[in-house]
Amino acid sequence: MKWSLIKYISFLSLVLLFNLSGYSQNGYEKRVEKYQNQWANLIPTHIKFQYAGGMGLISIGTGWDYGKNNQWETDVFFGFLPKYSTKENKITFTLKQNFIPWTKPIGTKGFYIDPLACGLYINTILNGDFWISEPDKYPNDYYSFSTKMRFNVYIGQRLTYKIPHEKRFFAKSVTAFYELSTNDLYLASAFTNKYLKPKDYLRLSFGLKLQFF
Amino acid sequence: MKKSIGILLLGILCIFQSCEMIEYHPYDGRISGKTDINKKNIARIEETCRNKETIRFAMIGDTQRWYDETEAFVNALNKRNDIDFVIHGGDVSDFGLTKEFLWQRDILNKLKVPYVVLLGNHDCLANGIEVFRKVFGEENFSFIAGRTKFVCLNTNALEFDYSLPVPDFQFIEQEIKDKKDEYDKTVMAMHVRPFSEQFNNNIANVFQRYIKEFPNLQFCLNAHDHNIAVDDLFDDGIIYYGTPNIAKKKYLLFTLNSDNTYNYEVVAY
Numbered sequence: 434m435k436w437s438l439i440k441y442i443s444f445l446s447l448v449l450l451f452n453l454s455g456y457s458q459n460g461y462e463k464r465v466e467k468y469q470n471q472w473a474n475l476i477p478t479h480i481k482f483q484y485a486g487g488m489g490l491i492s493i494g495t496g497w498d499y500g501k502n503n504q505w506e507t508d509v510f511f512g513f514l515p516k517y518s519t520k521e522n523k524i525t526f527t528l529k530q531n532f533i534p535w536t537k538p539i540g541t542k543g544f545y546i547d548p549l550a551c552g553l554y555i556n557t558i559l560n561g562d563f564w565i566s567e568p569d570k571y572p573n574d575y576y577s578f579s580t581k582m583r584f585n586v587y588i589g590q591r592l593t594y595k596i597p598h599e600k601r602f603f604a605k606s607v608t609a610f611y612e613l614s615t616n617d618l619y620l621a622s623a624f625t626n627k628y629l630k631p632k633d634y635l636r637l638s639f640g641l642k643l644q645f646f
Numbered sequence: 647m648k649k650s651i652g653i654l655l656l657g658i659l660c661i662f663q664s665c666e667m668i669e670y671h672p673y674d675g676r677i678s679g680k681t682d683i684n685k686k687n688i689a690r691i692e693e694t695c696r697n698k699e700t701i702r703f704a705m706i707g708d709t710q711r712w713y714d715e716t717e718a719f720v721n722a723l724n725k726r727n728d729i730d731f732v733i734h735g736g737d738v739s740d741f742g743l744t745k746e747f748l749w750q751r752d753i754l755n756k757l758k759v760p761y762v763v764l765l766g767n768h769d770c771l772a773n774g775i776e777v778f779r780k781v782f783g784e785e786n787f788s789f790i791a792g793r794t795k796f797v798c799l800n801t802n803a804l805e806f807d808y809s810l811p812v813p814d815f816q817f818i819e820q821e822i823k824d825k826k827d828e829y830d831k832t833v834m835a836m837h838v839r840p841f842s843e844q845f846n847n848n849i850a851n852v853f854q855r856y857i858k859e860f861p862n863l864q865f866c867l868n869a870h871d872h873n874i875a876v877d878d879l880f881d882d883g884i885i886y887y888g889t890p891n892i893a894k895k896k897y898l899l900f901t902l903n904s905d906n907t908y909n910y911e912v913v914a915y
Contacts, residue, residue, distance in 0.1 A: 490670045519675035519776040558673065563772055570804060572843055578741060580772040583672060616672060618741050621711070628713035633749065636669040
């Protein structure tokens with residue numbers, strides 16, 4: 434009798450426990466968790482600093498890694514461009530899509546090389562006399578290009594150092610990269626002129642990436 | 647693994663070899679090399695032509711994005727030794743990019759004779775005019791070769807929305823008075839001629855009346871239309887000579903003679 438009571442109670446509590454946990458897994462809490470995970474995917478995975486490259490003197494950006502081997506990367510940057518011989522300093526904004534097909538370890542000390550990184554980026558100047566399409570004062574198709582939007586393409590290489598677990602503070606790895614890039618208008622100029630050499634229409638930029646997670 | 651290190655080292659080597667390939671932005675206005683070209687070349691023109699009675703000059707224009715053709719012109723002109731200077735009627739840049747001004751300057755600087763560059767409408771795009779002013783100089787300027795005054799004007803009114811007087815009558819008026827005893831003939835040069843879509847056509851006739859105040863106005867020069875044109879635009883005997891763009895591989899050659907006549911020819915190269 435006593436034994437059967439214990440058995441009964443434990444059975445009841447098991448059922449209750451199962452039901453409760455089952456309820457939370459299948460319902461509201463599961464949905465909340467899913468919802469939170471979806472937003473968590475939007476947390477940027479890294480920050481980047483870039484010097485030169487048609488985006489400003491210095492650009493600071495953030496972005497996301499994704500894909501099976503994190504071979505895709507999308508970044509957004511704000512850049513600062515001092516005025517030099519023009520009348521005002523400028524702020525630029527860049528949207529950049531990167532593709533890094535391979536990563537190879539070098540040695541055993543945590544260094545990795547990306548033999549190829551490539552991508553596209555769109556840069557826009559946020560202030561000054563630049564337009565997306567020509568103002569209405571001009572006859573139609575008077576200037577058939579945009580002074581405000583530049584379409585760029587690049588290839589480059591990267592070197593990554595994976596910080597050992599015990600030494601990590603905020604980042605899990607640091608990547609240094611360089612890129613060789615050009616834009617739509619330079620290509621249009623180079624295409625029809627032998628006079629222009631690669632050193633005229635290609636340009637170099639350097640950067641640093643800090644991977645948070 | 648050794649191969650990847652090799653590739654990386656090769657990449658780094660390329661980087662150190664090419665510091666000139668660092669660019670902050672296509673519109674950054676970062677200028678290297680010679681600036682204030684017109685002022686320096688005007689000093690050369692005025693010096694070499696000082697006591698000359700016959701002046702011979704070439705007129706070109708619209709060299710934007712035709713670097714090969716511009717270089718061919720420079721080579722063709724350098725083979726001659728009977729020309730005093732070159733007037734470029736404007737549009738050295740196509741998109742207003744900083745580098746375009748420098749690329750064109752570097753080609754034109756290979757000319758053995760001095761040259762001056764007028765402001766074209768394409769040179770005003772984005773912050774092009776700010777780069778133009780630094781590299782070539784003010785958009786309205788004049789010089790005296792022998793006894794002839796050359797008045798070079800910004801006539802690209804459509805680009806400026808009344809933020810600048812285009813054409814600048816105060817400048818024209820001042821030029822009529824300035825150095826009056828040093829010249830007795832005048833040639834006007836501009837990028838766009840009256841009645842062009844760029845010109846402030848409300849004052850086209852006023853402009854014509856005004857420029858006829860200059861002593862002994864010989865003719866007017868313009869570029870922009872990319873074609874050779876010889877027109878008496880106002881039926882008053884003042885001929886406007888339109889310059890072909892550089893892709894046509896032709897330039898205009900003018901000879902101002904001591905007897906107050908002039909010759910005009912089209913030279914193909």
